Amino acid sequence: MLKGQSEIRIIWLMLLMIIAVSAWFFDTKIVTYICGLAFVMSVMHYVDAIQNPMQEIAVQTRIPVQNTSKVPLYISSIVSVVGLTLHFSWLVGLGLTAWIFFFLRWLRRLERYLTQVQTQLQRLQSSADLPFKTDNLANQSLQHAQIVSVDRSSTDSLMTQVRQWIFQGNPVLKVAIVVLVIGIVLLLRFATEHWQLSLAVKLAIVALVSIGITGLGFILQNKNRSFALALEGLGLAGLFLTLFFAYYNQVIPNIFIAGICFAVIMLVTLGLSLKQQSIELALMAMLIAYVAPFTLPIRSATATELVAYYLVINIAIAILSTLRPWKYLNQIGFLVTAIVGGAYVFYHGYAQEKSQLTLLVIAHITIFVWLGFRFSQLIAKQDIEQFKLKPSLDIALIFGAPIIGFLFLYLMYFHQEWHLASFSLVFSIVFTIIYQLSKRNQSIQLISQSYFSLALIFLALIPPILLHGQWSVVGWAIEGLLIFAFALYQQSNISRYMAMALLIVAGCSSLYYLVELANFPTTMYWCLSLSYVAVVVLANSRADFQKQISAMTTLFLSVLMLSATTMMLYLLLDYFEGDHQYIYSLLVLSFGYLVLNEVLLKLQATWTWLIPKWIGVIPLYVFALILILDISQNGVLVWTNSVERWGMLVSGLLLTRIWLRPLRGIRLENEWVSLGVLTSLSLASLSLIPSMPYISVAILPLLFCGWCFFQKNAEWAMFWQTRSSLALMLLWMICAQLFSQQAFQAYLLPILNPFDLVSIAILIGFLWMLNLQVKQQYQHQQGMDQGILAVLSLLSVLWLSSYILLRALHVYFATPYNDLMLWQDATVQLSLTLLWVSLAFIAMSYATQKVIRPLWILGGSILVIVTLKLVLFDLSHIGTLTRVISFLGAGFIMLIIAYIAPIPEPKEN
Template identity: 70%
Template sequence: MPKGQSEIRIIWLMVLTIVAVVAWFFDLKVVTYLCGLAFVMSVMHYVDALQQPLTNLATQQQISVQFTSKVPLYISSIVAIIGMSLNWSWLIGLGLTCWIFFFLRWLRRLERYVQQIQSRLQHVVSPVVLQNDLNTATSPPSHSSHSEITLLEQIKQWIFQGNPVLKVAVLVLVVGIILLLRFATEHWQLSLAVKLALVAAVSLVVTGFGVFLQRKNRSFSLALEGLGLAGLFLTLFFAYYNHIIPHIYSASLYFAVIMLLTLYLSLKQQSIELALMAMIIAAAAPFTLPVRDANAVEFVAYYLVINVCVAILTTLRPWKILNQIAFLMTVIVAGSYAFVHGHLQERDTLALLVSAHTAVFIWLGFRFSQLLAKQDVEQFKLKPALDIALIFGAPIVGYIFLYLMYFEKTLWQAGLSLAFAALFAVLYSLAKRNQSVYLISQSYFSLALIFISLIPPILLENEWSVIGWAIEGVLIFVFALYRHSTISRYLAIALLIVAGLFSLYYWVDLAYFPTTMYWLLSLSYVAVVVIANTHEKFQKQITSSTIAFFSLLLIAATSMLLLLLLDYFDGQHQYVLALLGVSLTYVVLNEVLLRCKATWSWLIPKWVGVIPLYFFALIFVINRSHLGEIVWHSQFERLGMAIAGILLSVLWLRPSASVKLEKEWVSLGTLLSLALTSLSLVPTMPYISIMILPLVFCAWCYSQKQNPDWRIFWQTRSSLALVLLWIICSQLFSQHAFEYYVLPVLNPFDLISIAILAGFIWMLSLQLEQDMDRGVIAVLSVLSVLWLSSYVVLRALHIYFQTPYNELAIWGNATIQLSFTLLWVSLAFVTMNYASQKHLRPLWILGGSILMLVTLKLVLLDLSHIGTLTRVISFLGAGFVMLIIAYIAPIPEAESKALKS
């Protein structure tokens, strides 16, 4: 098992334990029980994951190993769950005790089998081979000395490598300085100026002492210098915001002196660590103030000074990581602060400051291209994920801030776009002279085109600007496909996202519903997906991230088209017409694109895009439900729902090759579509109606023995979950289970239940081919048989003896419990007798599990809650049948013993 997965499992178990304990103390016992159940299932799955490799290894080495069945564990879990539901503490304790016993026995046998396999391998594999494998397994992986260090790796080195005690000490001392300054401000009897002067003097001495130790211990020296500079920064802030330094100009002068000292020491000692430490302390200093918060202009201006110092450092030294961290801090910290604390009257000043920040980072990107042209390629490599992201990110983020600040001034926004485009056109003309930075020069050219492309939509008014964004996004996406331009494709994606976001704004802001805007926006989204799949050379350019974006586009387009068609059609048929219209559109597009040989770039977005249709149909069916029936307002609605389900089924089944490749998705969608169609057959009994066509489809797939590919539908976990959901919900919530009741079994609900049970057992048998845990299959088989057969008897008793039905009173009713006992024992008898005759040991164990449940029921329930006569009959009847089973249906021998005999 991979180390990462093992650690995740352990963390998951710890989280469950903590949540369970906390919930218990807060008297949330339901949460505790759920966490306990999740813990039990997770531990069993965890140990099963350990057992599986041993099974494979034993098979390879031809070692006869029979692992213990997990059926007793599942039965113990079920007993504990029943105790939780009935609030019987003694039953919970019994279930948990049995579970712990069987689990420990399972682990003990697992350990014994591990020892057997190890002893067998020691005789087969030579010691030399084992030693070589051990050396190979324990040798650390080699890394190239020339490998590039990423931003994350660099941060890990600074945090976890070197002298960790020294780093922790510096961090603790910085916090101590902050606390000291707060304490001095509030409590010391000396004047505040004297207090801060003493702290500044000590900080300056510490910095000087660090410079003095530079030649003896570089790491310790840099730590002292960073600590001293941090003290100076913090002291300056406390002095200014406590009005010891009264003027902003004086404070700025002192701050510039400290920053110049920091720059000098960093450049002289070639220490990026010192520069990074000083930059982070300076950025965090405003949040340590005890008196008042800085306003937005002060805060953004302060960060501008930090960025200017970073620009000076990285202009002289190729320390790209300072640019990246400074950019992230500016956008996240300064941008968030200005958004929260900014005021409308400060807009012009903030716009100038944002422009200055943007200019600094644009300069850093340009300077980076110059350094790249001078440096050796092996020493200074380009990393598009970080460097190109910074080149694009800084101007685009700056433009977004400025755009939002002047959201209603379209002419100003258009002029801003033109200015940015002109700036990057100039930078492109300067950068293209160096052939070694071709990629960066093309980035400047792309930025110039991006800002020019923003001008036409900006000049349009209100919802027409959204239409402009969408149409331009489609055109640029088509251009990107023809020119194989990745940057243009990303630009088109950004424009389409902007169009969607602004459409939500105008939906809320405008006094009327912008129908034209949403029609064109939804058609633009659909057009992008369709055009990208019409040609093979287009499909080759589509990446997994683009497919995910297509999926989101179709979800949005489907939702918008449904709402637009609802608005377009009037009358009681508008829901069905909207559903039919969108479904038919998908089917037509699917056939067209299949002729264009579209593959996953269409199939996955198609499957995701139809999800809103199912939610829409579910809401519509719920709206038409009354007293457990579906009341259609007209035959057209009923027929339209059936046609819509058929269209969706065709959509999932075309192409048929996708069934093998994505069987879970296709099975889920097909069965839901058939169920939707089937609802229109018998609307007065929806729980019966919903399963008619799926059952017919199941029978047809079972009959296709010459073409077993159709059975894939029923090998999926999704189909198993859907059928299991029907088995549970239909018996509990159906209000028409007694319609047309003639005799037990000879009535519609019992017949459909037995048919579903047969299909479910067949599906469980198919799960054996999918390596599903045999214990889970056995437990589901037993519970499904007991559940449905018990309800058949329960309905019969309710008809003939007026016993309770779907009430808690059934657990105390003597007639019901006696019937359950005799029914379960009979099922066990039939199962075990058949298994004994056919020598099917697993089936016999299945019947034995039913017999064990009967025994538990007799001891735990019948012994205390049932009248005398029925209790006697229950025990005598169960005991008599068990006696017969013991005589005529003994347990079949294991396969290994049978072979030996």
């Protein structure tokens, strides 16, 4: 598995290089830059994925762990990005050169570390011989288990078989076969269009060569089985393709003769597969047979022709599966017929083909019902005690074939209720008869119960089918709710899946009637949305119900809540009229979620309610954001009335309460809870100071941050140890400084003004959260990389402090603000240089006094940035006197730092 991951990483890196070079030549350099950045991050992640397991091994073998900082790599990457942004090629080159240098140094240290680990492991292995003996026994057991697994391959999953076929054995041989099949298709197309010989002679030559290849493979089967089977599969594929080209080019003008030839080739395939006990040969031949109609250069097959042709192939699969328990053929036949055949009929079918397609669909259903029944018989005879159906494709053969077949009939006879009811009744009678015949055999008792369930399912479909128009949607929804309740009480998985299918059908049908009907179907959507909510409440109403809910069912419940919230929001907007309809709708749904949340918490609902609740409130945030954007004018929120303003505040607080109840949701998924709470508080906070939205949006989140800081409960600290909270804070720091149009409102003095005070408070909270990330890294060996945390700390301090300075300079000296001209302004550049050096001085002095080595390194990084700024900007972009003062001031402070703030010695372990 690790080898496969490494190969995938190498392929990913090569793909990035190819795309980057190609984009450069096509003059789409932005794609090249993105690929280059992705390449850099991928390489760092790749090497990091090697270093972390090696450090774990080093800890186990008692080797001192060497932490290699990636801060220089991040700084070099940032320098390159800045150079690309400012179109400074020399700065890009400098950043790339520095990145390559530090990366190679990182690799060299990693190589030395790897040598130490290998040496230590060799010493440990040489001192313990017993583990090697144990390993030998384990290897023998593993080989025996592999042999047993080969014997039991018929019970493996389809994906397991596909992975084994692709990644095991002789991959070169498999690639060669695929390439040769493509070559045969191209050869036939070329021969059809260009060769001067008659088409019959051309196709006869290809057919004879294919027969010879098949015979050669049969002769070599005792010498090299895998190679022989590959040759036989290649030859049979050539015969199938040649026959199709011959028929559709009218070399074989009679469909009866073509059918006989096809039957002969199919019989040869069946005979060879059974004689050699080779499912691989059958798979290769059947797959080529399925694909063959789409290789034709002349015309496309009609929908009836393709479905009838697939019927012949599925008959051959039925013959094979009747004699051998090769369920992969059943699964592939079912999937190809349902997906490829169904899509082809959808795009190429015509109304006049309805009767023929109906008969063909029923024939396919009959075949796959037999396949599922026969496969179960064969497996049960082999191992009755351990027989158990797989939960995916095996059940799909029993339930999927008749249900999907009925779905095709439902779509063809959508407006003919009595036809559909008749089909459903006939299906129910048929499966009742099969149940009566199969229940006598105790070895397939589970299968007989499945057919009984199918009979009940088709019987249950009749009432909603007979309802007319939009009332059929109401019938699907209510019946789905009732069956879901029955499934929970009876602990029946089949009934639960049936209820889920009915609810999906109800939702999809409602979209059709939404477009079809002249008036908006209010009653239909109220019934549908309330049914969805009732299903979620019912699933979480009792502890024994919650135990039956799997992860997939929880995802389904989440989709139900998302759909219900969207429908109710639209319905409430239609119900309320006047200026307050938007805020009333938001308030009602927020309060409804709060009440529902409290009720289900009283019923001790767990994660099966929390996840649907979190996903279900998403439409409320989207709607609130649209409302905020709609009232925004020139960077100011213009509320039409106080009801909307304070209604938004109440809605935000209600949503915050929903996210924080229960508190254990923080332990379950703190990223989602943190994102939801901070977003809710931000929405509520926007109502406080509408004239200064960038300040207003941060008030309640900052108050909540301060409250959590003084709490002794570790869960509140966990709330802020999230990437989502860091991302939101970082988003505010960037957007507020760049886009706020009220940054100078109520400006008294630097720092003593609303915008600067909020910016400093955000910075303090952001640094506190970064510190929590560092603690999490030390305590649990998880969390963000310390290099990234250091870079974020450095950039956040420089960013906000620089903007505080820029605002002061703009107020007192009329310097540019948020304009590219500020890089040419001498006063701005001198002030930034002195500010950054002063910050480095404060940080490094404090670090020396308190012996905090990481803080000193952070201050040193600021000095590095100052030095780069002096050389790259101040040396060429500002006036002579200012440039001299900038260099002298920076150099003098650096001299003081070197004297009073030397680097602290590292702490001894």
